Amino acid sequence: MSTWIDVCDKDEIDEEDVIRFDHDGKSYAIYRSPEDSFHATDGHCTHENVHLADGLVMDDIIECPKHNGRFNYKTGQAKGAPVCVNLKTYAVKVDGGRVFIQVG
Amino acid sequence: MGDKGMVIVGAGEAGVRAAFALRERGYQGTVTLIGDEPHLPYERPPLSKGGEEAETVRAIVANERFAEAGITFLRGHRAISVDPARHALLLEAGETLSYERLLLATGAAPRPFPGIGTSDRIHVLRTVEDASAIRRHMRGDGRLAILGGGFIGLELAAMGRKLGTAVTLFEAQPRVLMRGVPEKLALALQARHAAEGVELLCGVGIETIADGESGVTIGFADGRQIKVDALVVGIGAQPNTRLAAEAGLAIDNGIAVDRHLATSDRHIFAAGDCCSFPVTAYGGRRVRLESWRNAQEQGSVAAANMLGEAASFDAVPWFWSDQYDLTLQVAGLSDGATSTIGRTLSPEAEILFHLDADGRLLAASGLGPGGAVARDIRLAEMLIARGTRPDRAALADPSVKLKSLL
Numbered sequence A: 001m002s003t004w005i006d007v008c009d010k011d012e013i014d015e016e017d018v019i020r021f022d023h024d025g026k027s028y029a030i031y032r033s034p035e036d037s038f039h040a041t042d043g044h045c046t047h048e049n050v051h052l053a054d055g056l057v058m059d060d061i062i063e064c065p066k067h068n069g070r071f072n073y074k075t076g077q078a079k080g081a082p083v084c085v086n087l088k089t090y091a092v093k094v095d096g097g098r099v100f101i102q103v104g
Numbered sequence B: 001m002g003d004k005g006m007v008i009v010g011a012g013e014a015g016v017r018a019a020f021a022l023r024e025r026g027y028q029g030t031v032t033l034i035g036d037e038p039h040l041p042y043e044r045p046p047l048s049k050g051g052e053e054a055e056t057v058r059a060i061v062a063n064e065r066f067a068e069a070g071i072t073f074l075r076g077h078r079a080i081s082v083d084p085a086r087h088a089l090l091l092e093a094g095e096t097l098s099y100e101r102l103l104l105a106t107g108a109a110p111r112p113f114p115g116i117g118t119s120d121r122i123h124v125l126r127t128v129e130d131a132s133a134i135r136r137h138m139r140g141d142g143r144l145a146i147l148g149g150g151f152i153g154l155e156l157a158a159m160g161r162k163l164g165t166a167v168t169l170f171e172a173q174p175r176v177l178m179r180g181v182p183e184k185l186a187l188a189l190q191a192r193h194a195a196e197g198v199e200l201l202c203g204v205g206i207e208t209i210a211d212g213e214s215g216v217t218i219g220f221a222d223g224r225q226i227k228v229d230a231l232v233v234g235i236g237a238q239p240n241t242r243l244a245a246e247a248g249l250a251i252d253n254g255i256a257v258d259r260h261l262a263t264s265d266r267h268i269f270a271a272g273d274c275c276s277f278p279v280t281a282y283g284g285r286r287v288r289l290e291s292w293r294n295a296q297e298q299g300s301v302a303a304a305n306m307l308g309e310a311a312s313f314d315a316v317p318w319f320w321s322d323q324y325d326l327t328l329q330v331a332g333l334s335d336g337a338t339s340t341i342g343r344t345l346s347p348e349a350e351i352l353f354h355l356d357a358d359g360r361l362l363a364a365s366g367l368g369p370g371g372a373v374a375r376d377i378r379l380a381e382m383l384i385a386r387g388t389r390p391d392r393a394a395l396a397d398p399s400v401k402l403k404s405l406l
């Protein structure tokens, strides 16, 4: 069963930036794009077990802090070596200034 | 291009990336990748790093990807000579391959201690076999000695402590990481190793190494001797240039290539640890790097140029090292820097920016737990690539986002 989980106030994420969000034993990365849309992916890189929230967001791309592997955070697509496995993405909505992600 | 195809010698980071990049660029002819190791191509960085990563061999690509991409991967095959006039490569097994373009991605090999080979107790570290031989010594209650305070030596020291073995590390220089890492960060790493129980001895000259049934005896310049159970020699690596040299290609601290990664023979390219190249971001000075990302990026640029493009290799050098929970990342080359600006991100995480006399950012080095320094180092790399002269106060102030300086 899928549920919407309250993540944070929308202003807690800077434009073109990412934060870490942990819920129910899982970790996520929540993004705010330069166009002010919000997105969510699994928290950890698919290359090594490294959290993406320390990485750099540029346009649609999150770059892993460890070895600069690149993903499109809107689609989860791995953009090439050293990352070849896509990131799982989650639906996000903004309601009353709060950010929610859909998990489960 | 003709039907002779593309041939790549060396199935490491550079060779594998080049093989796939040829296909990604739409090349339809034959692609042959030759590697003398018996394994699927694997990542070397985990070999010296502790934890679960060290226990598993991480393949660079899954086996089926070769067939999917139509790449002929000949593992366990050694190339023994190149005949540039006939565009031919001879394999040890006797086969001759013709090439349209050849890429040498032969990597580097550990520099031996003069006169000392490897044994059950004396090791170097480059391959997965080396790594498992070294790990065996880390499980016992003996003492492991490491000769050389470079990245591999220090990472192994951390791994040894994590697995619970006693470690002594000898460095001939007054401190570890004399090349490429600022003193402040090197000393912070030294302090961490000392706190973890590594016996770290800098400024000690080793004169003799004697291998024996019951251990290795190390003799110092001052006449003292100590005996340890095993020794790892980590005193750097030498580029594998024999094939190129015997083929008459120019060699200069590695296979000498131009900014397009072409050797002195325009049908032969070189990439990765085996080559020296003019580093365009630093006035074309010739350097050779031993860095994972460099090998990948050069592999991909070499592939473009093998297909007739004139892509220039102009990436800013970058590497990382992991020791305990700390990560060091360095972007750029600090030679020629006249001033250093520090940016303190937290009590454990710091970045040092190195600028030249004109205020241009040359390099940035960061040390901190986990991913703490990664974002700023990546942004610094972009600032370096653009030749920026950043505001000094902004660099020093962690509340100013480096992104705003781009």
Ligand SMILES: Cc1cc2nc3c(=O)[nH]c(=O)nc-3n(C[C@H](O)[C@H](O)[C@H](O)COP(=O)(O)OP(=O)(O)OC[C@H]3O[C@@H](n4cnc5c(N)ncnc54)[C@H](O)[C@@H]3O)c2cc1C
Binding pocket: B009, B010, B011, B012, B013, B014, B015, B034, B035, B036, B037, B043, B044, B045, B046, B047, B048, B077, B078, B079, B080, B105, B106, B107, B108, B125, B126, B127, B152, B240, B243, B271, B272, B273, B274, B289, B290, B291, B292, B293, B295, B318, B319, B320, B321, B322
């Ligand atoms: C233990 C270790 C830890 C490292 N950690 C880091 C790190 O943390 N960060 C970082 O940035 N870099 C690190 N590096 C460096 C990085 O792994 C190298 O820069 C990278 O592997 C170079 O890739 P390459 O393809 O040029 O060479 P290699 O990976 O060495 O591949 C070359 C291949 O060619 C084969 N070969 C050579 N001659 C022939 C021949 N005649 N015929 C057939 N095959 C041949 C070799 O056997 C080898 O398999 C580390 C290296 C080691 C050894």
Ligand code: FES
Binding pocket: A045, A046, A047, A048, A049, A050, A064, A065, A066, A067, A068, A069, A070, A082, A083
């Ligand atoms: S851990 Fe993310 S790219 Fe390696």
